[in-house]
Amino acid sequence: MTVLVFVLVALAVLALLALVHRWLWIRLVRDTGLTGWARRTGTAAFIALPLLSVAALTAGRAGAPFLLQQVVSWPGYLWLAVLLYLTLAMLALEPVRAVWLRRLRAASPAPATAPAPAPEPVRVPDTAPDPQSRPASRPESRPEPDREPAPAASEGTASGATGTTRWVFVARTLGGVAAAAALATVGQGTYGVLRGPRVKRVTVPLARLPRAQHGFRIAVVSDVHLGPVLGRAHTQRIVDTINSTQPDLVAVVGDLVDGDVADLGPAAEPLARIRSRHGSFFVTGNHEYFSGAQQWVDHVRELGLHPLENARTEMPGFDLAGVNDVAGEREGHGPDFAKALGDRDRARASVLLAHQPVVIHDAVRYGVDLQLSGHTHGGQMWPGEYLADLANPTVAGLERYGDTQLYVSRGAGAWGPPVRVGAPSDITVVELASYQT
Incomplete structure (x- = not known):
């Protein structure tokens, strides 16, 4: 049944992509x-590009060579x-197109019609013709040379677009505006990912944290997504950013990779150079289970x-716990809160x-003070945050659930398109604060 649902959803998505293209x-x-x-070039692009997109989405799952994955x-x-932003831009410009064309139709003069020729008057002779006289020979009528029909009235030409009808000028203008907006948006979003994450700082007070640990700094790193697009250089940027914050502890909260250790081991190698006072800790994300979680652990x-x-x-002054991702339930390795938190001393502060x-x-049920998570990417590309909000209690930032606080990072990388729009990547330094004096 699950396979059938997946196939039906995949077919629906492919049909939608075909209609949009x-x-x-x-x-x-x-x-x-x-x-x-x-x-011909435009038509070929609208055939080849969606095929490349499907190949990019499926190459890894199909076991294609890593080099081929990188190429596509x-x-x-x-x-x-x-495609996302081009479609949104074109949809936004559809009302403009409709109004513009309506005004052009209203401004276009009705085609002029030539008046019908007046009938020639009939001449009546003054006297009856002589029956014995031979009729004068009439000159042989010759057909008039063919006249070329007047060209159909053009809808007019736009200034600077000689020979192009106004209707085509409208289509080219709006298409150019939409394409420029889409390319500029994607270009800026790609630059934001490739330059590396920025540091974000958040202070989180914990009621049970000892005064001695006031100011304890945790660098939260999530959703790096090393793979065919983001590789070793991206990892090095992340490590440099982490080390620049001089954290007390580093928390890598899942979705580190999209692929096998054999392909991505070199890309992950800079992680060995992370520096912190109390070490670096890792929990699995759903993409680790897509890639083979145990090999990455x-x-x-x-x-x-x-x-x-x-x-x-x-840790000094609090308990640090970690649970497997819920995607591990399919393999019998899902989250086990009882094992991670069941027998702890609840008088101590806890970070999950x-x-x-x-x-x-x-986490609320087990009395956790602070949960650190990722997964959502903050939506990654607007308007993705609205979709992420449907499936997650918090999309990004700090929120409170009872006595438990939840902080969700937007992540340090990107899944799929190496593009972020409205959800910049970050490494968050969570500074713990104590209420105790």
């Missing part, structure tokens, strides 16, 4: 009056981002990170690392 082809290729090589991922994923341990697999460790915010209600 068909509509954009009509607006940007057919309506703009492209001909010759320009029309950049153009395929970037086109998905351009073993590998990050080799890099010097400490995996918390439904486990807990004591859990990839998905949805487990906050379990």
Whole structure:
């Protein structure tokens, strides 16, 4: 049943993509009056780009060579981002197009019609014709030379667009505006990802934190998504940013990778150079289970990170716990709050690392003071935050649930398109504050 649902959803998505591409082809290729090589190029692009996008989405799951994944991922994923904002821009300009064309129709004069020729008068002879006289020979009538019909009245030409009808001028103008807006948006969003995450600082007071640990700094890193697009250089930028904050502890809260250790081991290697006073800790995200969670748990341990697999460790003044991601339930390795938190001393403050915010209600039940999560990317690309809000209690930032506080990071990388719009990447330094004097 699950497979059938997946197939039906996949077919519906593919049908929607086909319809969107068909509509954009009509607006940007057919309506703009492209001909010759320009029309052929535009048509080929609207066929090749969606195929590359499908290849980017499926190559990893299909076990394609990593090099092939890299080749198709950049153009395929970037086109998905351009497609989103190109479609939104064209939809936003549809009312403008309709009003503009309506005004052009109203301003166009009705075609002029030539008046019907007046009938020639009939001449009546003064006298009857002589029957014996031969009729005068009439000159042989010759057909008039063919006259070329007058060209149909053009709808007019726009200034600076000689020979182009106003209707085509409208299509080209609006198409150009939409394409420029989409490309500028995606370009800015790509730059925001590739330059690396910025540091965000948040102060979180904990009632049970001892005064001696006031100001304890936790660098929260989530959703790095190393893969065919983001590689070793991106990891190095993240490590440099973490080390620049001089944290007391580093918490990597899932979705570190999209792929196998064999392919991404070199990309993850800079993680071994993270520096903090009390070490670096790791919990799995849903993408680790897509990639083979156990191999990554073993590998990050080799890099010097400490995996918390439904486990807990004591920090100065508080307990640090971590649970597996809920995606691990399919493999029998899901979150186990009883194992991680069940026998702890509740007089001590506690901080929980859990990839998905949805487990906050379990954290409340076990008396956790602060849960640190990621997963949502803050929506990553507007208007994605509204979709993320439907599936998560908190999309980004700090919120309180009973006596438990939840902080959700927007993440340090990007999944799919290496693009962020309205949800900049960050590494958050959570500074714990004590109420005690």
